[in-house]
Amino acid sequence: MLPTTSGRIDLLAQAHGRSTAVGLRADERPDFSPLSHIALRELLDTNHALFAHARPVMENLHAQIADTQSLVLLTDSAGVILHSIGDADFIEKANRVALCTGVSWAERARGTNAIGTALASGQAIAVHGPEHFLRANHILTCSCAPIVDPFGRTLGALDVSGDPRGFSPHTLALVRMSAQLIENHLFANQCAEALRLRFHAHEECVDSLFAGLVAFGPDGGLIAANRSAQFQLGAPFDALQHQGCDALFGMRFGELAQQAARAPGATFRLTLSTGVRVLARCEFAEAHKTAVTVAPPAPAARMRAPDPDAITFATLDSGDARMAAVLERVAKIRGRDLPLLILGQTG
Numbered sequence: 001m002l003p004t005t006s007g008r009i010d011l012l013a014q015a016h017g018r019s020t021a022v023g024l025r026a027d028e029r030p031d032f033s034p035l036s037h038i039a040l041r042e043l044l045d046t047n048h049a050l051f052a053h054a055r056p057v058m059e060n061l062h063a064q065i066a067d068t069q070s071l072v073l074l075t076d077s078a079g080v081i082l083h084s085i086g087d088a089d090f091i092e093k094a095n096r097v098a099l100c101t102g103v104s105w106a107e108r109a110r111g112t113n114a115i116g117t118a119l120a121s122g123q124a125i126a127v128h129g130p131e132h133f134l135r136a137n138h139i140l141t142c143s144c145a146p147i148v149d150p151f152g153r154t155l156g157a158l159d160v161s162g163d164p165r166g167f168s169p170h171t172l173a174l175v176r177m178s179a180q181l182i183e184n185h186l187f188a189n190q191c192a193e194a195l196r197l198r199f200h201a202h203e204e205c206v207d208s209l210f211a212g213l214v215a216f217g218p219d220g221g222l223i224a225a226n227r228s229a230q231f232q233l234g235a236p237f238d239a240l241q242h243q244g245c246d247a248l249f250g251m252r253f254g255e256l257a258q259q260a261a262r263a264p265g266a267t268f269r270l271t272l273s274t275g276v277r278v279l280a281r282c283e284f285a286e287a288h289k290t291a292v293t294v295a296p297p298a299p300a301a302r303m304r305a306p307d308p309d310a311i312t313f314a315t316l317d318s319g320d321a322r323m324a325a326v327l328e329r330v331a332k333i334r335g336r337d338l339p340l341l342i343l344g345q346t347g
Helices: 005-021 037-046 048-065 088-096 114-121 171-190 227-233 245-249 253-262 286-291 321-333
Strands: 070-076 081-086 125-128 141-148 154-162 195-200 212-216 222-225 268-271 277-283
Touching (some): 005 125, 037 081, 048 070, 048 081, 048 154, 070 088, 081 088, 114 125, 114 141, 125 171, 141 171, 171 227, 195 227, 195 253, 212 227, 245 253, 253 277
Antiparallel strands (some): 070 154, 125 141, 141 154, 195 277, 212 222
16 A cells, blocks of 8 residues: 555655664765676576566556656665666766666665665655755655565565656556556466465456455465455465465365366455455466366357447547557557556546
């Protein structure tokens, strides 16, 4: 969840307190020294999975905020920048404050800043201009969300930093959604061999970015949960870990597997430990599929003839240059399971 206005003020106050406690001064110039090329390559190798899943999401995020004098940044768990994508006209300004690969933006080195404070607090946060502890960073406005793996460990952070004059209140929401998408991709990859359950109180959200995702071990204990699952179950991962399926969802693990085997891909109702009724669907790993009798898949739906009245990108292109540019960006991400935020009267 995003912090409330009062919660954000508290986070900033705590960050300033930590900055002072480690001996930083607001007027000092930070250390701009980046890692060596060899050290950066080793760090990228260590964070290969994070980088691989984050890069396409970063490209999509940058496409949505292009021409706003901003950079999209990915860091490791210590706040070292691993990768950046940005507008050419802002890169020079970013270089003046060492907002570039191989440089650490940990709070203990840079004071209050979106990257360091998001990692220190575990919460998404925006830090604007003079809210930064170091005066050297007052030329920035930054929105950052931590990225955690399916097992509750912080892997890094996703950040958008830019000129304060180009600040949009929607940026933090975009960053948070993009971080959640990276987390869900990591979940699908790292829990591919487990029996997985996706769920939400609203049926239309079961297949969305906002679905709760959990994975069970062979004994039926919960071994992974994404942010949405933790929110819906009302507890952090540490409190949910290894709890049984029956305690969390009101159904024994064996019954859950049999239910999914009888009707692969079908949604069914469960009651969470919080009392909330949700729609759910199981996703089987191959190991689980061989352990139960799985019904044959339903016949593929017949292909429909093209609808002559369907609205296509071509029908939306009215000749307006700005609309054409938007359509070109949307076409690039079509079918890639990436979030798109539409603003304005038509959004």
